Amino acid sequence: MELDKMDENDWKYHGEGNKSLVVSHVLLSRVLRLLKYPAEDSENPPQTAEQAFRQIQNIVDFSSNVMSSLLGEKFIHSGEVVKLPLEFVRQLSIKVQHHRPAWRCDKVMDIYSGCALCLPNLTSPAIHQPTHTPPLCVEIKPKCGFLPSPKHVSKDIKTKVCRFCMHQHYKVANGKWKRRSLYCPLDLFSGNRQRMHFAIRHLIEEPQNNFKIFKGGQCIYSSKEGGDDSLDLNSLLHHLRPYFLYGNNRINGHMTSKAALNDFIQVLVNALLSGGDGGVVTERQGEGRSFCEASVFHRERIHHGSQGLPSDSVLFRILQTQMLDTLDIEGLYPLYRRVEQHLQDFPKERTRLQIDGPYNEVFLGKLQKCPAEDDGSVEYAVAKVHQYRVAMTAKDCSIMVALVPSSEEEEDDEGLSSQRRLRDFISRTPALSYSVSILDLDPKPFDSIPRQLRLDQKIVSCYLRTGGTLPKGSLSPLSGIFTPAERDDRTLLFHPV
Ligand SMILES: O=P(O)(O)O[C@@H]1[C@@H](OP(=O)(O)O)[C@H](OP(=O)(O)O)[C@H](O)[C@H](OP(=O)(O)O)[C@H]1OP(=O)(O)O
Ligand SMILES: Nc1ncnc2c1ncn2[C@@H]1O[C@H](COP(=O)(O)OP(=O)(O)OP(=O)(O)O)[C@@H](O)[C@H]1O
Structure with a gap:
């Protein structure tokens, strides 16, 4: 797949969820997962191209460094972030629009960042030989x-x-x-x-x-x-x-x-x-x-x-x-409030506490080494919040x-x-x-x-x-x-x- 020679005719609508839209390649066992934004943001994208790239890189890191370790590598395909020509993304968005279910159209495909997540197409495994009964x-x-x-x-x-x-x-x-x-x-x-x-x-x-x-x-x-x-x-x-x-x-x-x-x-x-x-x-x-x-x-x-x-x-x-959600949302919420209060008092702590990543081994270590008892610290509260978010995923x-x-x-x-x-x-x-x-x-x-x-x-x-x-x-x-x-x-x- 040559990223500088992308042609929308090689791709077709595959599916979508609440926050991403997926297109599949017509010949290769590949999909592109593109971000979606609320339709009211379609004129003004809510984040810059750099932020969108970071968001997708965070998804890759979270999957490969955190979830993969908890769920087992053999089940996980984290993919890679790719940069696509903007004209290709615009044409693709027009092409897929009429395949989209109406109830998902409160959101629009991101056509501004040119970033996407490239993954193997899990519905069309490469091991399949076209001459045989399809998978x-x-x-x-x-x-x-x-x-x-x-x-x-x-x-x-x-x-x-x-x-x-x-x-x-x-x-x-x-x-x-x-x-x-x-x-x-x-x-x-x-x-x-x-x-x-x-x-x-x-x-x-x-x-x-x-x-x-x-x-x-x-x-x-x-x-x-x-x-x-x-x-x-x-x-x-x-x-x-x-x-x-x-x-x-x-x-x-x-x-x-x-x-x-x-x-x-x-x-x-x-x-x-x-x-x-x-x-x-x-x-x-x-x-x-x-x-x-x-x-x-x-x-x-x-x-x-x-x-x-x-x-x-x-x-x-x-x-x-x-x-890993041991407290239920009701038990977790007071700890969330403790972290939120701490961040209001010390905004720079957001980075040290890895609230928005990076999702690396340190992040994984924090949630795995969480003490059994609440010692009243912000570190304990953050570890429980991290655990809860992983459980949500x-x-x-x-x-x-x-x-x-x-x-x-x-x-x-x-x-x-x-x-x-x-x-x-x-x-x-x-x-x-x-x-x-x-x-x-x-x-x-x-x-x-x-x-x-x-x-x-x-x-x-x-x-x-x-x-x-x-x-x-x-x-x-x-x-x-x-x-x-x-x-x-x-x-x-x-x-x-
Ligand atoms: O809260 P839930 O249990 O309704 O889950 C949401 C899902 O609804 P569901 O009940 O499975 O139909 C919801 O799925 P649908 O949009 O209903 O297909 C999303 O998966 C949503 O995740 P995110 O906000 O897009 O990251 C999910 O939200 P999170 O709770 O995972 O953030
Ligand atoms: N690697 C893949 N191979 C094949 N199909 C995929 C792949 N990734 C996603 N899909 C298809 O695209 C659909 C939407 O993808 P996904 O669930 O990742 O979107 P989402 O917006 O994150 O969902 P959610 O609503 O849970 O937030 C999936 O339900 C699945 O059918």
């Missing part, structure tokens, strides 16, 4: 997988119902989504295959911004804006069938949709639990903090006990990092699971050591190689903490006000595939490994 990539934004400790929260409900489940009520009440998702992160992070299977079923039913599927780099399954469109599940099944064509999946020569979907989910569960290095399975913290009362999973239906997460699995590493990151069908020759190839092969559970599916990555590891700004507290209060009071009830949503997209009994009892669909 299937599944993106999951799992959100927070544990309940806070009762010590620090003012409302008892926060120790019973997880933040995601409560937030769903708030989002539906405020029109962000039309239907509530029944996905519960505590089920996904449980390490119990039944609960994980159940959680993924609900992600498929109501993906919102937590679940997407890409085939050969193209998004083939996601929530459309407003979440009111019926999802094209038949089309998804049509895409999935070729990957899960084997064994018991056929009745009179036809593969059942149910079996293909079950196999797909099971392969995902395997990938999420894999560590590759035979890691120890770790029991979760007390059961009380790993079960959400709002989850529709029936605890009594667990057949195989609580298995816990293998210690080198992606879910374990993300959960451990999320749990881990609560908002996404996991990308790439599933690559292996050809016979590849199966014989001993060289595929970096990928784990899903030689499937009971020889019912073809071999799928997989790789797991974590994306969106940006540092959360220090100043976002007060907003966190306000949002937390709104979510909890909305949940308490509505009593955890919502008007019944429309029929779920999976209702045509599973019978009411199966929808109620997911254990019927679970095949023990």
Whole structure:
């Protein structure tokens, strides 16, 4: 990729989140992640080109020096900052505009700085050979997988119902989504295959911004804006069938949709639990903090006990990092105020305390060596704030699971050591190689903490006000595939490994 010869025709719209827009190269396995600004700032960019460059370099440093050490290098691709010709960026912004969902257009792509983050395209891995069946990539934004400790929260409900489940009520009440998702992160992070299977079923039913599927780099399954469109599940099944064509999946020569979907989910569960290095399975913290009362999973239906997460699995590493939030926003906020007060009195301390970076080994050391007890110092408060911000990033990151069908020759190839092969559970599916990555590891700004507290209060009071009830949503997209009994009892669909 020659940066001085960039042509917008080589790039296409790939996706976007709240603060960045991503374009992918049409031939190379590369994406560019560009910053976004509020639309009202479109005439006057809120920062200079140098500041934008620093912001992206901070993202790279935070990912490679801090998050990579906590989450495991093998999952992380930090990328590099690139400087692009301004004319290329302007043309690109015009080209992508009509592909953008309307609900994201309150922000505009940064066309002023000419800076972007260049990353490998995780939805189109380079190991894929164009002649073969294209890779299937599944993106999951799992959100927070544990309940806070009762010590620090003012409302008892926060120790019973997880933040995601409560937030769903708030989002539906405020029109962000039309239907509530029944996905519960505590089920996904449980390490119990039944609960994980159940959680993924609900992600498929109501993906919102937590679940997407890409085939050969193209998004083939996601929530459309407003979440009111019926999802094209038949089309998804049509895409999935070729990957899960084997064994018991056929009745009179036809593969059942149910079996293909079950196999797909099971392969995902395997990938999420894999560590590759035979890691120890770790029991979760007390059961009380790993079960959400709002989850529709029936605890009594667990057949195989609580298995816990293998210690080198992606879910374990993300959960451990999320749990650096030991105080909850309510316990953290007074410490934030201590730091804020100190900065008002001594503004130059902002640099020494590394409030806005640099995100280097010293920063990592500060949060790792935080004393267990509060000694009243600003250093203690800063270390807890740093820990909280790192935990926020881990609560908002996404996991990308790439599933690559292996050809016979590849199966014989001993060289595929970096990928784990899903030689499937009971020889019912073809071999799928997989790789797991974590994306969106940006540092959360220090100043976002007060907003966190306000949002937390709104979510909890909305949940308490509505009593955890919502008007019944429309029929779920999976209702045509599973019978009411199966929808109620997911254990019927679970095949023990
Ligand atoms: O606060 P949350 O839990 O709603 O998370 C925000 C996300 O909302 P979600 O609930 O996942 O739909 C939100 O995602 P969406 O814009 O809703 O897709 C962002 O990821 C936001 O991060 P940032 O401010 O852009 O760095 C996220 O904000 P942070 O809290 O991580 O700053
Ligand atoms: N390296 C990558 N390879 C392929 N797709 C990517 C990559 N990075 C991001 N994407 C896609 O672009 C989307 C938006 O990227 P990302 O989540 O980083 O944006 P964001 O604005 O930081 O999100 P958020 O709303 O969480 O703040 C992702 O959901 C994913 O589908």
